[in-house]
Amino acid sequence: MISVSEALDLIKTHTGQLPTVKMQLRDSFGCFVAEEIVAPISLPFFRQSAMDGYAFRFGEISELEIIGECKAGDALDFELQANQAVRIFTGARVPDLADTVVMQEHVEANGKNISILQLPDKSANVREVGEQIKAGDQVLPAGTKINESIIGFLASFGITEVLVFNKPKITLIVTGNELQEAGSPLQPGCIYESNAIMLESALKSRGFASVRILKVEDDLEATKKIIAEGLEDDMLLISGGISVGDYDFVNAALQANGVQEIFYKVNQKPGKPLWFGKKEKTLVFALPGNPASSLTCFLIYAFSALKIMSGNPDIDLNFQTGVLKHRTYNKFGKTLFILGTEKNGELEIYPKQASSMLISYALGNALVMIPEQKEELEAGESVQFLPINRN
Numbered sequence: 180m181i182s183v184s185e186a187l188d189l190i191k192t193h194t195g196q197l198p199t200v201k202m203q204l205r206d207s208f209g210c211f212v213a214e215e216i217v218a219p220i221s222l223p224f225f226r227q228s229a230m231d232g233y234a235f236r237f238g239e240i241s242e243l244e245i246i247g248e249c250k251a252g253d254a255l256d257f258e259l260q261a262n263q264a265v266r267i268f269t270g271a272r273v274p275d276l277a278d279t280v281v282m283q284e285h286v287e288a289n290g291k292n293i294s295i296l297q298l299p300d301k302s303a304n305v306r307e308v309g310e311q312i313k314a315g316d317q318v319l320p321a322g323t324k325i326n327e328s329i330i331g332f333l334a335s336f337g338i339t340e341v342l343v344f345n346k347p348k349i350t351l352i353v354t355g356n357e358l359q360e361a362g363s364p365l366q367p368g369c370i371y372e373s374n375a376i377m378l379e380s381a382l383k384s385r386g387f388a389s390v391r392i393l394k395v396e397d398d399l400e401a402t403k404k405i406i407a408e409g410l411e412d413d414m415l416l417i418s419g420g421i422s423v424g425d426y427d428f429v430n431a432a433l434q435a436n437g438v439q440e441i442f443y444k445v446n447q448k449p450g451k452p453l454w455f456g457k458k459e460k461t462l463v464f465a466l467p468g469n470p471a472s473s474l475t476c477f478l479i480y481a482f483s484a485l486k487i488m489s490g491n492p493d494i495d496l497n498f499q500t501g502v503l504k505h506r507t508y509n510k511f512g513k514t515l516f517i518l519g520t521e522k523n524g525e526l527e528i529y530p531k532q533a534s535s536m537l538i539s540y541a542l543g544n545a546l547v548m549i550p551e552q553k554e555e556l557e558a559g560e561s562v563q564f565l566p567i568n569r570n
């Protein structure tokens with residue numbers, strides 16, 4: 180059985196970035212920029228007043244004659260003399276011959292004249308051309324993730340579309356005869372289905388909004404058919420049916436669909452029977468059905484692949500180091516993923532850790548990784564953890 184790091188390396192080897200696409204700026208939130216963006220214009224594009232007040236030529240004279248008015252959106256210019264001022268408003272074009280704006284609170288207005296009561300510094304309250312950024316300068320390097328601030332900044336250049344890596348389209352197939360939808364009392368032998376909504380939320384909260392959910396009974400022919408449908412998308416996630424029972428049909432159905440197996444089973448707990456494969460552009464992760472196994476395999480493996488596909492340059496799992504609050508055991512000779520809470524770098528591990536349970540996942544904020552060769556860890560020993568459930 181391969182190790183966690185071997186599995187991650189195989190995923191990296193077999194996963195590529197999706198093609199780039201020109202996307203409308205308004206739709207680009209969370210996408211990764213595929214090429215450097217340079218400023219098409221300088222910002223500000225023209226000299227602007229930063230205050231409501233009066234534009235004038237800085238000098239000795241404090242009594243000024245108002246010769247006109249310029250409000251935001253006007254394209255006017257004025258031939259200003261040293262003893263003249265223009266009434267001006269925030270965002271309006273500053274006359275070429277004016278170099279300073281005095282805010283209106285600092286003058287006394289007497290009809291067509293003003294007296295400056297408090298002289299500002301020379302050049303005060305004038306936003307110069309290119310003060311923020313000059314035409315041709317770099318706005319963003321390739322690989323930047325687009326957020327709301329960036330969308331606002333790009334919009335201020337008049338940019339309406341950006342070249343980004345496409346976001347993967349994902350199909351999630353949920354298998355299992357025992358799975359019942361919420362809304363009616365549980366039937367004998369059944370459980371409420373919870374992996375679909377959990378994985379859908381995990382995807383959506385990480386910016387992967389294109390998720391189609393399909394459900395199938397434990398039946399080989401039906402599983403083959405639904406997998407063929409799921410293979411249309413960039414990633415196929417399958418929950419359950421990947422173990423060795425007589426009613427686990429996913430492995431056989433993947434093979435029947437010509438999906439190439441890259442690995443099956445990782446030396447870890449939970450999530451041992453993870454299956455990873457590929458058919459043409461589609462990556463397939465068959466996640467073990469136990470809820471904690473499914474989520475762990477999603478967080479460690481499927482999410483790593485999604486990051487690569489979407490052009491995220493930060494493809495590593497961002498493990499952090501913390502110290503254990505209690506002695507902890509690993510009796511399995513496998514990499515153990517266990518849940519706990521982390522506070523100021525100290526990790527308290529929950530007592531209930533099982534692949535069938537979500538209780539510790541739901542309460543925890545840290546997925547702690549215990550290496551396979553470690554049988555016993557002392558209180559105070561350092562371990563790696565992945566922050567989870569933080570926002």
Ligand SMILES: Nc1nc2c(c(=O)[nH]1)N[C@H]1C(S)=C(S)[C@@H](COP(=O)(O)OP(=O)(O)OC[C@H]3O[C@@H](n4cnc5c(N)ncnc54)[C@H](O)[C@@H]3O)O[C@H]1N2
Nearest residue numbers: 355372373374375419420421422427451467468469470472
């Ligand atoms: N003889 C062996 N049996 C099992 C082995 C093994 O090596 N030899 N491995 C065990 C491990 S480890 C895991 S993990 C599970 C994985 O099984 P499957 O991927 O085939 O999953 P299922 O059998 O379909 O379901 C397992 C478990 O999870 C519940 N489940 C499934 N889907 C959902 C869902 N959508 N929502 C909520 N709960 C779900 C299901 O009812 C089962 O209880 O295999 C072990 N067996």
Ligand code: MOO
Nearest residue numbers: 449450451472534
């Ligand atoms: O690998 Mo399974 O997830 O231990 O129950």
